[in-house]
Amino acid sequence: MSKIIVVTSGKGGVGKTTTSASIATGLAKSGHKTVVIDFDIGLRNLDLVMGCERRVVYDFVNVVNGEANLNQALIKDKRCDNLYILPASQTRDKDALTIEGVQSVLDQLKTQFEFILCDSPAGIEHGAMMALYFADEAIVTTNPEVSSVRDSDRILGMLQSRSLRAEQGLEPVKEHLLLCRYVPSRVDAGDMLSLEDVTEILAIPLIGLIPECGSVLKASNGGTPVILDETSPAGQAYADTVARLLGEERPLRFVSEERKGWLKKLFGG
Amino acid sequence: MSLLDYFKRDNKGDSARTAKERLQIIVAHERSHRSGPSYLPQLEQDLLAVISKYVSIEPDQVQIQIDHNDGELAVLEVNVTLSDR
Numbered sequence: 162m163s164k165i166i167v168v169t170s171g172k173g174g175v176g177k178t179t180t181s182a183s184i185a186t187g188l189a190k191s192g193h194k195t196v197v198i199d200f201d202i203g204l205r206n207l208d209l210v211m212g213c214e215r216r217v218v219y220d221f222v223n224v225v226n227g228e229a230n231l232n233q234a235l236i237k238d239k240r241c242d243n244l245y246i247l248p249a250s251q252t253r254d255k256d257a258l259t260i261e262g263v264q265s266v267l268d269q270l271k272t273q274f275e276f277i278l279c280d281s282p283a284g285i286e287h288g289a290m291m292a293l294y295f296a297d298e299a300i301v302t303t304n305p306e307v308s309s310v311r312d313s314d315r316i317l318g319m320l321q322s323r324s325l326r327a328e329q330g331l332e333p334v335k336e337h338l339l340l341c342r343y344v345p346s347r348v349d350a351g352d353m354l355s356l357e358d359v360t361e362i363l364a365i366p367l368i369g370l371i372p373e374c375g376s377v378l379k380a381s382n383g384g385t386p387v388i389l390d391e392t393s394p395a396g397q398a399y400a401d402t403v404a405r406l407l408g409e410e411r412p413l414r415f416v417s418e419e420r421k422g423w424l425k426k427l428f429g430g
Numbered sequence: 431m432s433l434l435d436y437f438k439r440d441n442k443g444d445s446a447r448t449a450k451e452r453l454q455i456i457v458a459h460e461r462s463h464r465s466g467p468s469y470l471p472q473l474e475q476d477l478l479a480v481i482s483k484y485v486s487i488e489p490d491q492v493q494i495q496i497d498h499n500d501g502e503l504a505v506l507e508v509n510v511t512l513s514d515r
Binding site: 307310318322353355 | 444445446447449452453454456457460461
C-alpha cells in the first residue's frame with residue numbers, strides 16, 4: 162500500500178520545499194521507494210533544491226496531458242537509489258492540473274512507489290488544493306510566527322473539508338505539525354512563540370522540530386537536501402522526523418539552547 | 431549571554447505572549463466561521479449593514495454563530511454589543 166503525503170503550509174517561504182526534499186531523501190535512504198512531486202506549476206524549485214535542475218526534460222504537466230509518459234518524466238536521484246523526482250512545469254500555470262489528471266498520475270505512481278510526497282505551492286488556490294486533495298497524511302510546515310501559524314490553521318481547515326477523504330467521509334487526513342526555523346534562545350527571551358504555544362494553538366501532533374540553521378541555506382546553494390548533512394542540527398532534526406514518520410519513537414532535540422559552561426556565561430561568547 | 435545580560439533576565443520581553451493571545455483569538459474566530467454554513471459570513475455582513483443604518487457600529491461588535499443542539503435543531507445566535515452612547 163503506498164502512502165500519499167502532502168507537505169503544505171499556506172504561507173510561502175516557511176520551508177515546504179526544503180522539507181519535501183529532505184523527507185523524501187530520508188525515506189528513500191531508509192529503503193523505501195519514494196517519489197517527490199513538485200506541485201508548484203510555474204514556479205518550479207524542487208529540482209534546484211535537489212540538484213537535478215539540468216536533468217529536467219519532461220514534467221508533471223506533460224504527463225497529465227499525455228505528451229510524455231511517466232517514466233520519461235521521472236528523474237532518478239543520483240545519490241539515493243530509491244528516490245525519484247517528478248518536476249513541475251515551468252511554462253504553464255497552476256490551472257494546468259485537473260483532479261482527473263492528477264489522479265491518473267498518482268494511480269500510476271502508486272504501482273511503483275511506497276511513498277508519494279506532494280510538495281505543495283503556497284496559498285490556498287487551485288495548485289495547493291490539487292496537492293492536498295488525494296493526501297493520506299499531511300505535514301503542515303509552520304514557523305513560530307503569527308502569520309505562518311494562522312495560515313497553517315487555515316490549511317488544516319482545508320484538509321478537513323476539501324480533501325478527497327473529507328468529501329467521501331473516509332478516515333480524515335492524518336495531520337502532522339513540523340515546526341521549522343526554531344530559535345530556542347529567542348523563545349527563552351520571550352520574543353518567539355514556543356513549541357508549546359504553537360502546538361496548543363494548532364492542536365495537532367508534532368512530527369518534528371527543525372532548528373534555524375545555516376546549513377539549510379548552504380545545502381540549497383549546492384543542491385543537496387540538508388538531511389544529507391548529517392553533522393548539522395537541521396539535518397539531524399530531519400532524520401529524526403523521518404524516523405518518526407516511519408513509526409519510530411525519537412526524543413525531541415534542539416528544543417532548548419545548547420548549554421554553555423559557566424565561564425562562557427560570565428564572559429559571553 | 432554575558433554578565434550584564436544575566437542581571438537583565440527579569441526584563442524578559444513578552445511579545446511572544448502577545449502573539450499567542452492574538453493568535454488564539456483570531457484562530458478561534460476563523461474556526462467558528464469555518465464550521466458554519468457558507469452563507470454565514472455574508473449574513474454577518476448584511477446584518478452589520480442593516481444595524482449600521484441605525485447606530486454606529488464596528489464589525490467586531492457583531493458576533494454570529496450557529497449552535498447545533500442534539501442534531502435536531504440549530505440555533506442562530508446573533509450577539510450585538512452597542513456602545514453606551
